[in-house]
Amino acid sequence: MGDPKYPRKVWRKPKRPLNYELKMDELKTLGTFGLRTKRELWKAHTELSRVRHQARSLLALRQEIRAEKEPILMNSLARIGLVSSDATLDDVLNLNATDLLSRRLQTIVTKKLGFKTPYQARQAVIHGHIMIGERKVNIPSYTVTVDEENSVHFAPESKIPEMLEKTKKEEPVVEATEEETEGEAPKEATEEKTVETPAEAPKDETSSTE
Secondary structure (H helix, E strand, C coil), X not given: CCCCCCCCCCCCXXXXXXCHHHHHHHHHHHHHHCCCCHHHHHHHHHHHHHHHHHHHHHHXXXXXXXXXXXXXXXXXXXXXXXXXXXXXXXXXXXXXXXXXXXXXXXXXXXXXXXXXXXXXXXXXXXXXXXXXXXXXXXXXXXXXXXXXXCCEEECCXXXXXXXXXXXXXXXXXXXXXXXXXXXXXXXXXXXXXXXXXXXXXXXXXXXXXX
């Protein structure tokens, strides 16, 4: 019978995993959102496929049944910030995997708390430095709702804010931008230096032969 705790598979591999363009696109997404493996990306694709299937099923229903079940799906998606409150089923069908990945706790922490890379934010989440309200959340893939987004903050005992402020102060300040200095040549190159050539030594006119 199997374990009823896990009734369905949460991720599926792409049909052509060795496609070069697909592999490059997946690697770019992994670096943008700081994912550990491609399995996390495949989970997002599988969840998005499930949501799209629900939207297509609602479009095939009669109007009275659709009016009853459509608000349930739209409210659940609006709750996690995937669609707006006045969105339609067409907006659900236009969703991408990046829309779902942008609602991860790791991505929210990267944008809100000033981390340089999503991998730094992932490490902070895993080690218990991030709180949502009054509870610690150490799951980077946790889906943050719209109501919880403003309550994401560092734990009181965390020293990461001090480290981030210290690194910001230690960063060198660039006085002039590249555009400003692009047209200016260095002084040593512009200043023309007159180089005196030594006078040629007189030739010895006396012949060595008598």
